[in-house]
Amino acid sequence: MSKLYNKIIEKKAIIGVMGLGYVGLPLAVEKARAGYKVIGFDIQQKRVDMINNGQNYIGDVQDEELEELVKKNKLTATTNFDKLSKCDVVSICVPTPLDKFKQPDLSYIIQTSKDIAKRLHKEQLIILESTTYPGTTEEIVLPILLETGLKVGEDFYLAFSPERVDPGNIRYKTRNTPKVVGGITKECTKHAKALYENVLDAPVFPVSSPKAAEMAKILENTFRLVNIALVQEMTKVAEKMNVNIWEVIDAAATKPFGYMPFYPGPGIGGHCIPIDPFYLSYKAREYDLHLMLVEQAGQVADEMPYYVVQRLGDILNKYKKPFNGSKILVLGVAYKGNIDDMRESPALKVIEILEEKKANISYFDPFIPSFELNGKKYHSIKLEKERLKEFDGAIITTAHTVGIDYNLIVENVPFVFDTKNILKNLKKNNVFVL
Numbered sequence: 001m002s003k004l005y006n007k008i009i010e011k012k013a014i015i016g017v018m019g020l021g022y023v024g025l026p027l028a029v030e031k032a033r034a035g036y037k038v039i040g041f042d043i044q045q046k047r048v049d050m051i052n053n054g055q056n057y058i059g060d061v062q063d064e065e066l067e068e069l070v071k072k073n074k075l076t077a078t079t080n081f082d083k084l085s086k087c088d089v090v091s092i093c094v095p096t097p098l099d100k101f102k103q104p105d106l107s108y109i110i111q112t113s114k115d116i117a118k119r120l121h122k123e124q125l126i127i128l129e130s131t132t133y134p135g136t137t138e139e140i141v142l143p144i145l146l147e148t149g150l151k152v153g154e155d156f157y158l159a160f161s162p163e164r165v166d167p168g169n170i171r172y173k174t175r176n177t178p179k180v181v182g183g184i185t186k187e188c189t190k191h192a193k194a195l196y197e198n199v200l201d202a203p204v205f206p207v208s209s210p211k212a213a214e215m216a217k218i219l220e221n222t223f224r225l226v227n228i229a230l231v232q233e234m235t236k237v238a239e240k241m242n243v244n245i246w247e248v249i250d251a252a253a254t255k256p257f258g259y260m261p262f263y264p265g266p267g268i269g270g271h272c273i274p275i276d277p278f279y280l281s282y283k284a285r286e287y288d289l290h291l292m293l294v295e296q297a298g299q300v301a302d303e304m305p306y307y308v309v310q311r312l313g314d315i316l317n318k319y320k321k322p323f324n325g326s327k328i329l330v331l332g333v334a335y336k337g338n339i340d341d342m343r344e345s346p347a348l349k350v351i352e353i354l355e356e357k358k359a360n361i362s363y364f365d366p367f368i369p370s371f372e373l374n375g376k377k378y379h380s381i382k383l384e385k386e387r388l389k390e391f392d393g394a395i396i397t398t399a400h401t402v403g404i405d406y407n408l409i410v411e412n413v414p415f416v417f418d419t420k421n422i423l424k425n426l427k428k429n430n431v432f433v434l
Contacts, residue, residue, distance in 0.1 A: 001290045002187075003123050004088055004123040004124070004125060004157070004191060005021070005086055005190070005194060005303070007167055007200065008088070008125070008179070008191060008194050008195050009194060009198065010191060011034065011036055013036060013088035013089050013164055014036070014037050014038075014039065014086055014087050014089070015028075015031050015036045015037070015039070015087060015088070015089045015090075015091065015194075015195075016038075016039045016040075016083070016084055016086075016087035016090040016091070016094045017031070017038060017039070017041065017090075017091045017093060017115070018040060018042075018043040018053065018090060018093060018094060018112050018115075019041070019093040019094040019095070019112075019130075020041070020043045020044075020047050020048075020077060020093075021058075021090070021093070021095070021131060022042045022043075022058060022167055023059075023130075023164055023165050023187070023339065024091070025040070025051070025057075025058045025091040026058060026060050026061055026084055026165060026173070026174040027093060027129070027163070027174055028040045028075060028083070029060045029061050029065060029066060029069060029174075029391045030174050030175050030199055030200070031199050031353055032069045032074040032075040033065065033074075033175075034198055034199040035074075035198075036072060036074075036394065037041055037073075037074060037200075038075045038170070039076055039078060039083055039086070039087060039398060040075065040076070040077040040078070041078060041079070041081060041083070042077065042182070043079060044079075044081055045291050046090035048077040049077060051070065051075070051076075051077035052064070052070065052076060052077055053070075053346075053386075054066060054070040054071065054371065055307050056066035057144075057253035058139040059167060059168065059339050059341075060168070060169075060173060060174070061130060061341060063389070064151040068101075072212075076137065078189065078294070079177040079257065079303065081115045081118075081119070083179075084115065084116055084119040085119040085121060085172070087124070087234075088123065088124060088125065089124070089125045089126075089127070089201060090111075090116055090124070090125070090126050090127070090193060090345055091127045091128055091129050092109065092112050092116075092126070092127065092128045092129060092141075093129045093130060093163065094108035094109060094112050094130050094278070095108050095130070095271075096108065096109065096130045096131055096132050096275075097182070097275065098275050099391070100280055102278045102282075102298075102384060103282060104132065104133060104141060104278075104279050106132065106136065108130070109128070109130055109132065109136065109141065110140060110144070111139060111359070112212055112247070113140070113141045113144040113251065114144055115147065115395065116145070117144050117145050117147060117148055120145055120148050120150060120156060121150075122150065122155045122156065122276040122302065123155075124140070124154070124156045124157070125156070125157040125158075125188075125191045125195070126145065126156065126157070126158045126159075127158075127159050127160070127161050127181075127192055127195075128141055128158075128160045128161075128210075129158075129160075129161055129162065130163070130296040131162060131163065131217050131221075131271075131276050131279070132214060132281060133214065133218070133250045133277075133279035134195050134212075134214040134215040134218065134280070134282040135211055135214070136160075136209035136210075136214060136285060137158065137159075137182075137184070137211070137214065138184065138209075138211060138384060139211055139397050139427070141158065142158060142184060143333060145158065148202065152184050152185065152188065153183075153184060153185030153186075153187050153188055153303050154187075154304065156186075157183065157184075157187060157188040157192070158181050158184045158188055158210075159182060159183035159188045159189060159191070159192035159210060159212060159213075160180055160181070160183075160213045160214055161179055161180060161181040161182070161192055161196065161214065162180060162213060162214065162217030162219075164178075164179070164217075164220075167270075167336070167339045167341050168209065168336055168337065168338050168341075170413065171364075171370065174198060174200075175201050175202070175308075176201050176202050177200075177202055178200075178202045178203045178204070178205060178215065179196045179200055179203075179204045179205070180204075180205050180207060180213050180216050180217070181204060181205070181207070181213060182204050182205075182206070182207040182208065182209050182211070182212050182213030182214075183195065183209075183210065183220065184209075184210060189206050194205050205398045206356070210262065215280075217276065218276050218277065218279060218280045219274050220278040220295055221272045221277060222276065222277040222280060222360060224273050224293070225268065225273050225274075225297050225298065225301065226275075226276045226293060226294070226297045227260070227262040227264075228262050228264075228273070228297075229297035229300035230262070230274065230296075230297075230298055230306050231245070231249065231262045231263060231264050231295075231302050232264050232301065232307075233252055233300055234248070234264075235264040235340070235434060236307065236354070239311070239434075240268065240400070244433065245264060245434070246263075246424065246433065247382045249261050249262075249263060255259035263420075263421070264273070264304075264345040264434055265274045265304070265306040265346065265399075265419050265420055265434070266304060266305055266308040266349075266396075266397045266419045266434075267302075267305045267308075267346025267349060267350075268301045268304070268344070268346060268349075269335025269343065269345040269346050270335045270336065270341070270344055270346045271343045271344065274298075274301065274344045275344070277291075277297070278296045278298065278384045279296075279300065280380060281295055281298075282293050296326060296375070297322055301348045304346065304355060305346050305349040306345075306353060306432065308350060308395075308397075308419055309350060309353045309354060309357070311432075311434065312328075312354075312393070312395055312415065312417050313357075315393065315415055315417055315432050315434065316393060317391070318390065318431055319392065319414055319415065321392050321393070323357035323359045324357065324358040325358065325359070325360065326359050326392040327359075327360045327362070327384075327390060327392050327394065327407075328350055328359045328360065328361055328362075328391065328392065328394070328395065329362050329363065329364065329381075329391045329394040329395070329413065330347060330350065330354075330361060330362070330363040330364075330392055330394075330395055330397055331364055331365075331386070331396045331397060331398065331400075331404065331409070331416075332348075332363075332365050332372060332397045332398020332399070333345055333347045333348060333351070333363055333365045333368050333378075333397070333398065334365060334368055334398050335347075335398070336366055336398065337398055337399035337400045337420075337422075338367070338400055338401060338402055338403055339367060340367040340368055342368060342371060345398075346365075346397065347363075347397035348373055348397060350395070351363070351373060351378075352373065352395055355410045360404065360406075361378075362378075362381050362391070363378055363381070364380050364381050364382060364383055364404070365380050365398065365400070366380075366400060366403025366404055367400070367403070368380065383405055383408055383409065385408065385412050386411035388409060388413050389412050389413075391413050392414060393413060393414055393415045393416070393417065394413045394415070394416045394417070394419050395416070395419065395424055396410055396416065396417065396418045396419055397420070398418055398420065399421075399422045400422075406422065406423055406426065407426070410423070410426060410428050410430065412430060413430075414430060415430040415431070415432060416430065416431050416432070417432045418431055418432065418433050418434065419434040421433060421434070422434075427429075
């Protein structure tokens with residue numbers, strides 16, 4: 001057994017986590033909670049200061065737990081990357097966005113790999129957790145680390161283990177979500193597997209290579225993209241046929257095999273589903289393959305905000321109102337219910353389209369007090385009876401279930417267009433469902 005393996009098993013290893021966002025901070029907390037000493041690294045001084053003061057900024061992390069771990073000196077944060085040399089294990093949890101042409105932006109992974117390489121030493125385990133295309137660990141990260149002259153699988157260990165964070169999920173958190181790991185060598189996999197078996201209350205599944213682990217993550221979210229796109233197209237057909245798509249989905253979901261319910265909405269948000277499949281599509285072109293189903297599903301998803309706005313226009317027309325000059329209340333700008341995450345939120349695209357049509361937009365979100373879009377500042381309004389009476393209509397774009405009084409809204413706004421079926425139990429003539 002290597003010295004590092006024994007340190008991992010005995011929980012004497014010092015763990016570094018690069019990137020303290022929605023993935024990195026929960027992971028750092030779980031590793032500290034498991035008994036390891038954890039150092040979090042981030043380029044944002046504000047995040048570092050908050051953590052070192054025991055202040056939480058991620059919804060899936062418990063305030064009291066973070067504060068306690070900091071007090072016990074189990075978790076600290078820094079912007080000083082030289083402290084990577086003190087770490088036995090380093091997890092990379094940095095962003096992997098798309099550029100405006102939907103091409104992968106690996107600049108964060110590349111820079112982080114270079115930062116690690118400068119401090120890489122023997123008996124160190126590096127785990128890439130950021131979602132990316134199959135081959136990134138072996139083709140991008142490994143060559144940078146090999147420039148040090150150290151040998152992978154002997155001097156240091158490298159693996160990929162995809163994050164499976166689902167913000168706001170009450171049942172599954174980092175702690176109890178199964179983990180997949182794939183190392184460059186068998187020894188790399190063995191070390192990474194040992195770490196997560198010591199951290200998680202969930203099974204750890206080893207695969208044959210980082211590429212297999214990377215593709216598993218992409219498959220998970222491509223599956224979701226394609227099925228959401230399918231139900232979005234079904235929504236359009238159902239509307240033309242005067243059929244309630246939500247009733248259809250509920251009916252289909254009664255089948256105990258061969259079907260899994262997916263639901264429509266104003267579009268697809270979050271960091272995973274709108275982005276990850278295009279990493280695979282990009283990589284496939286290297287092999288002269290075009291993933292037409294993936295690309296078409298992405299196109300369907302991109303068109304959904306326009307369809308929702310068109311439906312909103314149809315409702316306004318019933319009330320003899322044009323878009324131009326109408327006061328519209330947007331209910332929810334987070335990409336999913338009961339969280340404060342706006343990444344890739346379709347509500348933002350809906351607002352953008354409505355602004356182009358000269359509608360006067362206000363919004364309410366109990367989790368997001370303000371935001372900026374295309375240089376314009378927006379502030380969440382107060383839900384008061386007299387204020388609500390000023391609007392010509394409202395559109396529900398996020399399925400928040402706490403912090404919002406839908407009855408008050410329905411009773412005081414001429415109509416509500418519900419794109420999330422959140423008002424399914426509220427039978428009112430002025431409620432329109434997607």
